[in-house]
Amino acid sequence: MDKARVALVTGGAAGMGRATCLRLARAGHAIGVLDIDLAGARAVADMITSTGGQALAVGADIGDRAQIEAAVAQIRSALGAVTIVINNAAMENFCAIEALDDATWDRLMAVNLRGAYIVTQCALPDMLAAGWGRVINLAAFGAQIGAPNMALYTASKGGIIAMTRSLAIELGPKGITVNAVSPGFIDTPMARRAIDGGLFPVPYEQIVATYPIPRLGDPDDIAAACAFFASADAAYITGQVLGVNGGAAM
Structure with a gap:
């Protein structure tokens, strides 16, 4: 173990964050459940502690450095040094490029890309002190193959992939691995909002029907990949992008 x-x-x-919290807790880890939705984070933390695990819910806007610094300090004080980081929080955006505005661009980038950098940077002293760390970044298969009306979202996730590879080179000699999990079409509240809002060019059933595994993915599929990268079994793996997408991005 x-x-x-x-x-x-x-x-x-x-969604995927909740599933990953529960999966890592089952592996014996203490979990800092961070979300702008503090009530939701508390519900997940309560699920973990009710079965004998350790968890702390913290509310923070991932785009605000001061809030992230305070949240990481709170988790460190309550649970101990943070040596596994799962950068999962993200906003979606469906918009034609000619209709995008700078404020929307800046806000999404602050959450999806800058937020991941800030969280990693805030936890890094603990990893450096331990000589061991795991950073797992959530990308998206649209960043690998492109997607209509999603230039902003896929640009942020393409940045996640590039940052993952560069940090893997920088931090590998210090005992820290950095990898990315690239989800496909996963059945999450975020995806359901897009489906219900008719934001895809064709019904989602037509999209997934073209996949080698013709169905939506489950958040547990992503949690399993994150748990693998966080485990001792992945000690010699870094700088990788693991597609969990039913073969959609082959």
């Missing part, structure tokens, strides 16, 4: 660590999961209140 892997040594118990403290894991910080951003966007941990729902």
Whole structure:
């Protein structure tokens, strides 16, 4: 069994973040459940503690450095040094490029890309002190193959992939691995909002029907990939982008 660590999961209140919190808790790790939705984060933390695990819910806007610094300090004080970071929190955006405005661009980039950098930077002293760390960044298969009306979102996730590779080179000699999980079409509240809002060019059933595995993915599929990268089994793996997408991005 892997040594118990403290894991910080951003966007941990729902969807892939929630599934990852629960999966890492089952592996014995203490979980910092960070989300702008504090009530949702508390519900996830309560699920973990009710079964004997350790968890702390913290509310923070991932785009605000001061809030993130305070949240990481709170988790460190309550649970211990943070040596596993899952950068999952993100905003979606569906908009034709000619209709995008600068404020929307800046806000989404602040959450999806800058937020991941800030969280990683805030936890880094703990990893450096331990000589061990895991950073797992959530990308998106649209960043690998492109997607209509999603230039902003996919640009942010393409930045996540590039940052993952560069940090892997920089931090590998210090005992820290950095990898990315690239989800496909996963059945999450975010995806359901897009489906219900008719934001895809064709019904989602037509989209997934073209995949080698013709269905929506499950948040647990993403949690399993994150848990693998966080484990001792992945000790010699870094700088990788693991597609969990039913073969959609082959």
